Amino acid sequence: MLVTPSLLLWAVFTPFVGAAVAPLLGRTFKAAAGYLLVLSFAPALALFSGVEGARVGDPVSATLPWVPAINLSIALHADGFSLLFALLVAGIGVLILLYAASYLGPRERHGRFYSYLLLFGGSMLGLVLADNLIALFAFWELTSISSFLLIGFWDSRRASVDGALKAFLITSLGGLALLVATILAGVAGGSFLLSELDVVGLRSSPLFVPTMTLFVVAAFTKSAQLPFHLWLPTAMEAPTPVSAYLHSATMVKAGVVLIAKLGIVFAETGFAPLILYVGLATMVWGAYLALRQNDLKALLAYSTVSQLGILMALYGAGDSFAATAHLVNHAVFKAALFMVVGIIDHETKSRDIRTLSGLRRKLPLTFLLALPAALSMAGLPVLGGFISKELFYEQMLHEGVVPIAITVAGSIMTFAYSLRFLKVFFGTFRCDNPNVHEAPLRFWLPAAPLSLATILFGVLPLGLAGNPLTSPTVATWFTNLAAPSFGYEPKALYVWHGASLALALSVFTWFAGTGLHLSRDLFHRAQLALTPGWNANTVYYGFIEGLGHFASRFTRLTQGAPFATHLRLIFLVVVLSGASVLWRYVPNVLTPVPLAFWVVILAVLTAVVGVLRARSRLSAIIFSGLAGIGSTVLFVLLSAPDLALTQLLIETVTVILFLSVFRFLPPMRRYSRAQGEAVADILLSVGVTATVFTTLVAVQTPIAERIQGFFLEFSKSRGGGYNVVNVILVDFRGYDTMGEIVVLGVVAVSVYALLKTASSGAKPTPQPPESAAAPTEAAPREASMEKPGEVEA
């Protein structure tokens, strides 16, 4: 079977369908809904049938019209790289769902969790398969939003909320950059389609540097590159299945994907070394920080920062072959390791490296899962991670002395923290919770394929035959899938690629890494001594705090004035802006007004004077009601029954509204005005009246052809109704009405929130019990995350 365009669309949109039905399934099946929802990724997995086409450079495309009026569509393009990544997203997504079904406790909000998770997976599928930059931007933002919801899933915890907010603020900063970059690229490159982008035109355009800078900022924020890396470690506040997904195949890889897809645009410009060196700096800094973590999950989080640095550096250097190989390896071993941490956390109720050891005895299967994955991260043969690490070394040897020195330094620390991760399994058994059992089969089984894959990528010969050491491994197969996308020649991957300088450096790395691990106490003391007083986190929190101060000072400055002053300001702006337009064009169309109107107008005026002169608030309300009824009569006279009806009902509702807030208002008092104020106010009133009057007269002269004729003519034939007003509302201008009712809904929600918080403002907000919301999470995290700034430093 070949991939058809419709399968491509289904691959992206089925997870969204899954997200829609997940709340219903969650209610019925609780955590087990995850087993059913696996089907959401079935179409994406079916894309597997397209790999042969993609390999020979014959990818499938699909287009779904989005806003045809401006020629905007959701264009998907399944070239080899996109297809490979989509399979990764879907494959790991399936395992994450299976894993989450065991991870989630019985009292979690299952439906909501699965719904967010599928939204996340679907957005990521859309992102990697998108050909249209605007669609890519939309999916990009969707991943930001869904990750915000997932990181803050346990919303009764401050650390989760803080982590979610931090991730959202930083990645939406990148989102804004991406939006502008997209528009610039579309203008300078002549197309919003990546596959049709005029690369030469874009590169020679003066817009090239700003465009690419913004693209790079977007990629760096999303993929947690220095100095935007700080959101990723706090994002580990998410439930562990989310972390496993977010750190391996989704979210953080989005920036890498963007850089990978733009490789051809920035190659051999100044941006290539920029990306290379930022990647390397992130790699070494992330590894350095990972070494100081005592929380297993935090160690993995910083490790992800570091590994993303490797991927960035490789795509920056233009070695898409090595980068793609490592991308897959990293996704596989990192997802497996996060799942292992989830199991340890679930069984021992702790993630603290200092209090855990010898878990191998109690959790032997979990240990078997962790061992190959962690060693693959360390880059030991014969695992998959070793092969891509070798490729990384070789490429950096080409780049020069400084890159390879940084690379080796970072890798030594990577090796050391991988050993530190494994340390919890060795030695004598020690754990605060003595009652530790191996996790049930259904819990660790989802991690098993990933762990197995780290071994198979290294030793399974392509075609399942031949000497495992000297034949190309299966990793060759998927790495070369991306060859047509990047235009590199398909190459083979071997575990044993002959003695080389890279191999010698690897051997050096293992010894130095082991040495570093053994002398960790010394190194740790040095790290503590070297800790600066500020870091990316202190800058971030300082900025957030400063923003709050600025906002409240600004508000006090601009909003502190008495109500009357505000009204005067508003009216002044009306007069000035009206006058500035009208003095150039004096309208001269005046239609005579029939006598009946004058009677009503007089009545309305009397009512208005009544409002002004009223001695009690009640009479003021009645007078304003009268003025409203007067305008209703005017609408009747102008033969606008719909408007008249609406006006009448609105007047009724307004009076009821007034009555309900009546008791909250302070007693009415007369305002005293100074002589000068009174004169100024009178002048202002006259000015506003004149402005409104001339404006109303001015619009009598049409500046374009009137469209009433169209409405009157087609109301029945196209809209199916004789009431033109209603047909306009629900049909011809249905979009406007849609917007208006959304506004109405937003108002209802806002008023609800405002009144609810205003009436409960004095009381302290009750904290939901932590244990009920999250039975799997242990105390150490609370302690360590209390001051988020301390994690890093």
Next chain:
Amino acid sequence: MKFPEIILRTFATPIVFVLIAIGFHFFLRGHNAPGGGFIAGLIVAVSALLMRIAQERRLLALSPRKLVPVGLLIAFLTGVAPMLLDRPFLTSAHGYVELPLAGELEWSSAALFDLGVFLVVIGTTLTIINLLAESRDEPAPLDTEAVEQG
């Protein structure tokens, strides 16, 4: 809010029924004569308020704020439906069906959209007024200082 007025309390129920009937009439005829979802929504909201004021009873068993998302969803889905037939968002359709006994009946997809508007209007109006009427403790005192200065 206890109203001793016996007349209001006695007649509220029939009046409310008539009002609701009028509301639905306005809703249904909206496409061809004055009326429509917005107006009908306001009429039903006002009759619910009358019921509340006169008899301290709720007209609707469910909380009105739930009507807002339901209404928005109906309106949105009416807009999305034509996209499945390859038409742009919110394309409307209308026609006639021959019903047994009742005769010819006109239908219009826009009426479904109008139903969304109808529900959102009821939901918003009632949510806000109910909340204001129910909040027992005084909200934050108004800035009396500013009032005096003004």
